[in-house]
Amino acid sequence: MVILDGPETLTSEDQHSCEENVLAFFKHVWLSGAQAEICLQREAHLAWLKRGFTSLPPNFAGLDASRPWFVFWIAHAMEVLGDFDDHWAPKVASFLSHCQDPTGGFAGGPSQLPHLAPTYAAVSALMVAGTEEAYQVVDRAAMYDFLMRMKSPEGGFKMHDEGETDMRGCYCAIAVASMLHILTDELMEGIPEYICRCQTWEGGIAGEEGLEAHGGYSYCGLATLCIAGKADALDLHGFLKWAVHKQMTHEGGFQGRANKLVDSCYSFWQGAIFPLLHEAFRQGGSEKVPLPKDHCWFAPEPLQMYLLLACQHPAGGLRDKPNKSADFYHTCYALSGMAVSQYDVSNHTPLLGDLGNLLERTDIYYNVLLEKAERKCTFFEALPPLAVPGREGVGAVRWRQHVASLSAVEVEASPPHQAATGGYGGTASPSARDQTM
Amino acid sequence: MYADDGDVPYSEREDWKDVTPVPQNDGPHPLAVIRYPPGFEEVHGYFRAIQQKNETSKRALQLTADVIQHNSANYTAWYYRRRCLKDLAIELDDERIFTDKWARDCPKNYQVWYHRRWLISEISARKRAELSPEEAEKAIQSMAREELQYHLDCMQVNNDYKNYNGWSHRQFILQQFKLWHEELPFVEQLLREDIRNNSAWNHRFTVVRNQTWPLTDTVRTREINFALESIRKCANNECAWNYLSAFLGEGDGKVSWTSVPEVETLCREVLDVAEQQHTSCRFASQALADILEAKGDVTAAVAQYEHLQEIDRIREKYWRWKAELLRHKAG
Ligand SMILES: [Zn+2]
Numbered sequence: 089m090v091i092l093d094g095p096e097t098l099t100s101e102d103q104h105s106c107e108e109n110v111l112a113f114f115k116h117v118w119l120s121g122a123q124a125e126i127c128l129q130r131e132a133h134l135a136w137l138k139r140g141f142t143s144l145p146p147n148f149a150g151l152d153a154s155r156p157w158f159v160f161w162i163a164h165a166m167e168v169l170g171d172f173d174d175h176w177a178p179k180v181a182s183f184l185s186h187c188q189d190p191t192g193g194f195a196g197g198p199s200q201l202p203h204l205a206p207t208y209a210a211v212s213a214l215m216v217a218g219t220e221e222a223y224q225v226v227d228r229a230a231m232y233d234f235l236m237r238m239k240s241p242e243g244g245f246k247m248h249d250e251g252e253t254d255m256r257g258c259y260c261a262i263a264v265a266s267m268l269h270i271l272t273d274e275l276m277e278g279i280p281e282y283i284c285r286c287q288t289w290e291g292g293i294a295g296e297e298g299l300e301a302h303g304g305y306s307y308c309g310l311a312t313l314c315i316a317g318k319a320d321a322l323d324l325h326g327f328l329k330w331a332v333h334k335q336m337t338h339e340g341g342f343q344g345r346a347n348k349l350v351d352s353c354y355s356f357w358q359g360a361i362f363p364l365l366h367e368a369f370r371q372g373g374s375e376k377v378p379l380p381k382d383h384c385w386f387a388p389e390p391l392q393m394y395l396l397l398a399c400q401h402p403a404g405g406l407r408d409k410p411n412k413s414a415d416f417y418h419t420c421y422a423l424s425g426m427a428v429s430q431y432d433v434s435n436h437t438p439l440l441g442d443l444g445n446l447l448e449r450t451d452i453y454y455n456v457l458l459e460k461a462e463r464k465c466t467f468f469e470a471l472p473p474l475a476v477p478g479r480e481g482v483g484a485v486r487w488r489q490h491v492a493s494l495s496a497v498e499v500e501a502s503p504p505h506q507a508a509t510g511g512y513g514g515t516a517s518p519s520a521r522d523q524t525m
Numbered sequence: 526m527y528a529d530d531g532d533v534p535y536s537e538r539e540d541w542k543d544v545t546p547v548p549q550n551d552g553p554h555p556l557a558v559i560r561y562p563p564g565f566e567e568v569h570g571y572f573r574a575i576q577q578k579n580e581t582s583k584r585a586l587q588l589t590a591d592v593i594q595h596n597s598a599n600y601t602a603w604y605y606r607r608r609c610l611k612d613l614a615i616e617l618d619d620e621r622i623f624t625d626k627w628a629r630d631c632p633k634n635y636q637v638w639y640h641r642r643w644l645i646s647e648i649s650a651r652k653r654a655e656l657s658p659e660e661a662e663k664a665i666q667s668m669a670r671e672e673l674q675y676h677l678d679c680m681q682v683n684n685d686y687k688n689y690n691g692w693s694h695r696q697f698i699l700q701q702f703k704l705w706h707e708e709l710p711f712v713e714q715l716l717r718e719d720i721r722n723n724s725a726w727n728h729r730f731t732v733v734r735n736q737t738w739p740l741t742d743t744v745r746t747r748e749i750n751f752a753l754e755s756i757r758k759c760a761n762n763e764c765a766w767n768y769l770s771a772f773l774g775e776g777d778g779k780v781s782w783t784s785v786p787e788v789e790t791l792c793r794e795v796l797d798v799a800e801q802q803h804t805s806c807r808f809a810s811q812a813l814a815d816i817l818e819a820k821g822d823v824t825a826a827v828a829q830y831e832h833l834q835e836i837d838r839i840r841e842k843y844w845r846w847k848a849e850l851l852r853h854k855a856g
Binding site for chain 2: 162178290
């Protein structure tokens, strides 16, 4: 005897109620025919982001050790929306300079201990600022010492002195080194082996060896190796097999792990895995694997449908899922994921809704605008080399060269009407859904 | 050892008279400025002063507790707290109680769990230094078991059986104190309660990996049968299928998809039941495609991928590509 859906458990109850909440938003749009609602509320998001950029209410006290993150989340969300105003750049440079530690690296706030996560956030935010003044903030020699000091004997990176080691550390350290053009072989030493040990039986990557494959850590581990051009170390087919199943049949967005709920931040963490894998296969020699020429395996329109219909908060900002409040982290990564999904591997734009929904193109390795990833090169290449001469990661450089060699972006907006009746699970009528459950 | 004069501002406390608080220097153009709640700035001002003096003392230890009270994600305060605990050689049992509440109430906080991990290592090192080897081992084993119970308590209190940091703590304890061999019944209990618990499935694999590696045929067969049984009870459960494919195919510890005929039988049974109920099961189709490919029956495997393109539209492109890949490999 075989039972398709066993008894209800905590997992299935959570899933059903989440799915119902999401589908209620979709249903509203098909029933009312209000397809104009498949529309990015740019002005509301920007106004909300600008308020948070300068001032945050007292209930943010618990995030006082993450202030460079707020600068990055907000600045990057603004640039993806095409509205990072130049007047912010000197402020970003000034404030982050006060978070830099004399021994190298950036802290969660002034006078705190340097930590790899705010270090990544600060350096990325300086790239978003995109001015020489901003680039000059970083003490690269001290940064290199800090990164080397964080290398852990087990192969990864500690987040701070005497701190925990996990997959975030690898990405933060290697992305920072690459953005600053100070990546070296000694910094990468042992990293591919460490990351491979964390690729799990499911195919994705865990935060630590033995733990569960997880969207955030999977992005971190894969992007680290892709930056350095060493993604071949992983089982890429197994990785892809795991990742494709993380897109939710009905909701359209991504879950972070098998049997968990959809969450908008995985639009980036999982969504960016596909172009990274595509490029890793391409750089590894596409004669071995015939690659799809016009897509990277996942479905962009249902993802955008989830973000636009279920995740936009009417008062501005994007949320994890319906019935949650908007926050800066989810706004940043929901928009980042949407941007990734709007540019495919052949420079086409699978866009849901009209042109007003199109976001700026991002660099999939660093998650800053593609143009900003390019812009920094002139400055950093002209600097005298450090004691151990470094460079930008070869994988990241090759990708940008490849993208530049393709023909210019062609915009193809799919009318919302067509997308909304496209026949994906995510847009099936509730009665059809009940039959397939 | 903690503040009992909690409501008196530091500026009015006799034992803090010698310290001048250091204000936060955000520079002339601060961003993401938090409008701090009452008391926040004062406590942090004193904390910055203590750090500058590099003072590790009882009052510094107590101050870190106040900072953590205001912001339990303040990794600098947790770091400084460990420095105080080490320098003062303070009895650490109270410290475990101190972290109990934080880990339970803020289960997604990295700092708390890391602090607890440090505590456990430190306590066991001290016990080994202070007690006879047998006594130390006994005390450490009982502490380790308390930690495992604590992890279960946290999951139950929060009704969340998938908290990543909690599982990380559990695996650390099992690894550190070599307790993997007792762990399978715990996993089975969790899977009886929720057969879809992805974290429990992952834990099962890690337990097996740490008990028996390289895998013996007996253990592999036991695990494959466990997955097959679970699929029978709930076929639309991705975890059980993933678990099955962890032992089949090519790679370390795996045997060929064709080597266990029961797998194909079950796939076909699931697909029949699904068809009778006018639905489908993408996991069964995918596993069947893998089996057919391993058998060298490219046409039948491609047919499965074509079927998947129909029934699993969101992954349509992936299935189409899998079919192309297979044709390409077959030449
Ligand atoms: Zn999230």
